[in-house]
Amino acid sequence: MAEEVQEEKKSSGGGKGMIIALLVIIVLLIVGVAVMTFVLLSGNGENQTAHAEESAQHAPAEHSDEPVVSSEGVVQQYSPKFKQYEPPEPGSPPQYFAMEPFVVNFKGEGQAKFLAVTLKFMSHYPQLITEMESYRPILRNDITSLLRVQTYSVMSKDDGPDILREKILTKARAVLEKRNIYPDLLENVYFERFVMQ
Template identity: 75%
Template sequence: MAEEVQEEKKSGGGKGLIIALLVVVILLIVGIGVMTFLLLSSGGSDNNANSSETEQHASAEHGDEATAHDDGVVRDYSPKFKQYDPPEPGSAPQYFAMEPFVVNFKGEGQAKFLAVNMKFMSHYPQLIADMENYRPILRNDITSLLRIQTYTDLNQDNGPDVLREKVLAKARKVLEKHNIYPDLLEDVYFERFVMQ
C-alpha cells in the first residue's frame, strides 16, 4: 500500500512538472511574438530610404501630411501650423546665427569649457526672421543642453555630429511649441567647436 502511494506521488509530480514547463514554453513563445510585433511595427525603416519616405515619416510624427519637392525642401504642410510663403525652387538657404555659447560642461578632468558658434539653416526667410522672436528661449534651452554633455561623448569621432542632431531637435521642439512646423528648420551647423 505504501508503495502505491509513493508511485502515485512520483507520477503526479512528473505531470505537474510537465504542465509547468509547457506553461513556461507557451509564455516564452507569446513573449517572443509580442516583441517581434513591436519591433517590426515601431522601428523598421532602412537607412537607405528615399527622401519621400523620410518626409512621410516626419509628417506622421506631426500628425499631418507634408510634401517635399525634388530638392528636399518642404513646401506644403499642415494648416494647423503658421503658414509661410514657399521658397522659390532652387533658392539659396538662409541662416540664423546664434551668439557664441561658452559653457561649463562635464569635462571629466579633461576639459572644463565648451565653446560653440552655430547657425541654423532654412530655405524659409520668414522663418529665419521669426526665429529672432524665440532667440532667448533657444539660447536657454541650448545652453541647458550643452551643459549636460560629457567630454567622453563629445570627444568621439561623431561627437559633434551627435550634438548637432540634439541641438536641432531641441530647436525644432521650441518652434513646434510656438505653432511653427518644425521641419522647416532644416539643419544646424557649427562654425566653431572647442573644448578646453
C-alpha cells in the same frame, strides 16, 4: 363510426404536416434573406472603404497632414494646423540664423572645463529666419542647458559633434513646434566653431 375517426385523424395529421412544412420554408426564407443582406452590406462596405482610400490618395495635398517635399528636399506644403509661410522659390538658396557664441562649463571629466560652440540654423524659409529672432532668448536658454550636460567622453568621439548637432536641432524644433511653427522648416544646424578646453 371507426372509419370516420380514422379519416378525421388523417385529415388533421396532414394539416399539421403542412403547417410544419410551411414553417420550415418561412424560416429558410428568413435565413436566406439575412445571409443575402449581410453579403451585400459587407461587400458594399468594402467597396466604400476602397473608394475612400482611393479618394484619399488622389486628394489634394493641402487637405493632408503629410508634408509635400520638393526634389531638393525642401518642405513645400505642410499641415494647415501650423502657421503657414510662403513656400520658397525653387532653387532659392538657404537662409541662416546665427546664434552668438556659447561658452559653458560642461562635464569635462577632468579632460576639459569649457565647451565653446558657435552655430547657425538653416532654413529655406526667410520668414522663419526672421521670426526666429523673437525666440532667440528661449533658444539660447535651452541650448545652453543642453550644452552643460554634455560629457567629454561622448563629445571627444569622432561623431560627438554630429550627435550634439542632432540634439540641438531637436531642441530648436521643439521650441518652434510649441509656437505653432512646423518644426521641419528648420532644416539643419551647423557648427562654425566647436572647441573643448
